[in-house]
Amino acid sequence: MGYRIVVAGATGNVGREMLNILDERQFPADEVVALASRKSLGTEVSFGDTTLKTLDLDTFDFTGYDIAFFAVGSDATKKYAPIAAKAGCVVIDNSSLYRYDPDVPLVVPEVNPEAVDGYAKKNIIANPNCSTAQMVVALKPLHDRAKIKRVVVSTYQSVSGSGTAAIDELWDQTKAIYNPTDSKPPKVYPKQIAFNVIPHIDVFLDSGDTKEEWKMVAETKKIVDPSIKVTATCVRVPVFVGHSESINIEFEDFLDEDEARDILREAPGCMVIDKREDGGYVTPVECVGDFATFISRIRQDSTIDNGLNMWVVSDNLRKGAALNAVQIAETLGNRVLKKG
Template structure:
């Protein structure tokens, strides 16, 4: 016996990935509904070898459905998630709306699977920010061994994290560089993204950080350990898919780089590719379409007493969004719902 599943926002980048991953991982689905806004009503989307026609989320009856994967943004989630939850359907939400609610679990299954048990508080589970999700998968096994004091992370985030319009903007600006008169002015971003990097993701806060940077701090504390100190600089780069992170970790006790490498090799959800030679590391292009979070460039930081540096790369539409949501659904099924 399988589950009755809803994917809300099925025509967007993340919603389509959710459908792909549900099929790829053979999630036990008895029935599936693809929902969209009225603007996208009737659009066809793929689910394995099936074609689904989207239904209108407005007025949709969630009763009788077990799990709803939401990829519709905070405003729409605020309206529809409580409706679905009240009708007995567990919502797994990809927006930022519920991540910081103390009653709602924020889950990365490789890190804190037990947190899904608290879904009954509001019948809602939150999916973390894309940049946080891949990072904490790497941090947790190292934290279990040597206890992390402080993390300094710089991110290199692809434009797909901003949606389809951002992908189009990068593509059109790149083409425009080679065709006189075809230059494309920035609309999604405050400055040109093609052949450029922008140290600004989300809105600026009073302390000079951006909300994206704040999210990484708050979410790491909630998912891994509130005692961890973290500072982040988040940068948008001209890459279509795949987020990269340079992570510096300071531990309470010494951790040798070879032991750190061995720990990460055995950790769930991680693939270590770390050869000290040209090409002996993973870049965003190579991680697209993959489930794993890739770790490279593991090395001692000799400038502090107990430090390690590493490079972390993942497909942000997968581990950073759709894959993690499906993994939460799998964990919820195994621990709580127990069908399929």
Template structure:
């Protein structure tokens, strides 16, 4: 027996990717419903070889459905997730709304799959921020070996993390560079993104950090270990899909780079591509469409006693969002919603 699955926000980048991944991974679906706002009502989306028409999220009855994957943003989630949860459907939410709620588990299956059982408090499970998800997949196996004290991370985040409008803005601005008569002002971002980098993701906070940077700090502590100190600088770059991160890690005890490389090679969800030669590393363009989090440039940091540097790349629409949500659903099925 399979599950009755709902995908809310099925017409967006992440929602469509959720449908693709459910099909690719052969998730046991007996019945599926795709939901959208009324302005997108009736829009067709694909699930494997099947074409589906979206239904109205506002009037949908979640009674009798097992799992709902939400990719609708915090505002809509605040309204509809409690409704779905109260009707007995377990919500796996991709927004930031519930990530910091102590009664809602924040899950990256490679790191803390057992915590999924905490869903019973609210019938809701949170999916982490895209930049956090790929980083903690790399941190957890190293932390288990040598205990991480501090992480310094700089991100290079693609525009797809801001949605379809951002991807269109990058495309239009890039074309305009070669056609001086075109003027494409910044709308999604505060400054032009084409041929530029913007050290500003989400809103600014009182201490000068941005909300994106704060998310990486808070979520790493909740998923891996509250004792880890994290400082982040999050940057938007003119890449369509694929987030990259330069990560500096300080451990409580020495960890040799060769041992770290071996640990990461054996860790779930990770692919190590680390050759000290031209092209012996992975770039965001190469990771698009892949399930793995790629690790390269693993090397000792000689400026501190117990330090390592590494380069981390992942498809943010997959591991950073849709894939992680589907993996949570798989864990939920294995541990809690067993059928057949």
């Protein structure tokens, strides 16, 4: 007997990817329902060889369903997630709404699978920010060996993190470079994204950090260890899919780069591609469609006593969102629900 599954926001980038991954990983589902807002009602989406017609999120009855994947943004989640949770359906939420709620576990299954056990307080589990998810997958096995004191990270985040409209904006602006008569003013981003980089993701806070940068700090502390100090600079780059990160780590104890490489090779979710030659590293174009978090350019930082640098790349629509959500459901099933 399998699960009865709901995907809310099934017509969006992340919702469609959730359906793809549920099928690819052969998640034990007896029934999968696709939900959307009224404006997308009736839109058809694919689930393996099956075509699903979206139903209305606003009127859907979650009673009798086991797990609901939410990919609808914070406003809609705030309205509908408590309804699903009250009906007995465990919500796995991709928005930022519940990530910092002490009664809601924030889970990356390779890092803190035991945290799913706390789902019952609100019947909700939070999925972390895309940039945080791939980083902590790489940090945790190293932290277990040498204990991380401080992380300095710069991100290079693809436009798919902003949704379909951002993908279209990059495409339109790129074409307009060669045909200026087709140029349009930026709408999704405050400045041109084509052939440019923008050091601004989410809103600015009083500290001068953006909220995206703050998320990486707060979520790393909640998922891995509250004692880790994190400082981040998050940058939007003209890449369609795939986030990249340059990470500098300071440890309490010395960790040799060769040992770090060996640890990461054995770590769940990690794939080390690290050759000191032309092309001996992974770029975002190469990670698209893959489940792994790729790690390259592992090397000692000689400016501090116990430092390492590394380059981390992952498909943000997968590990940064949809894949992690499905992995949470798998972990929940194995640890708690015991079904399928």
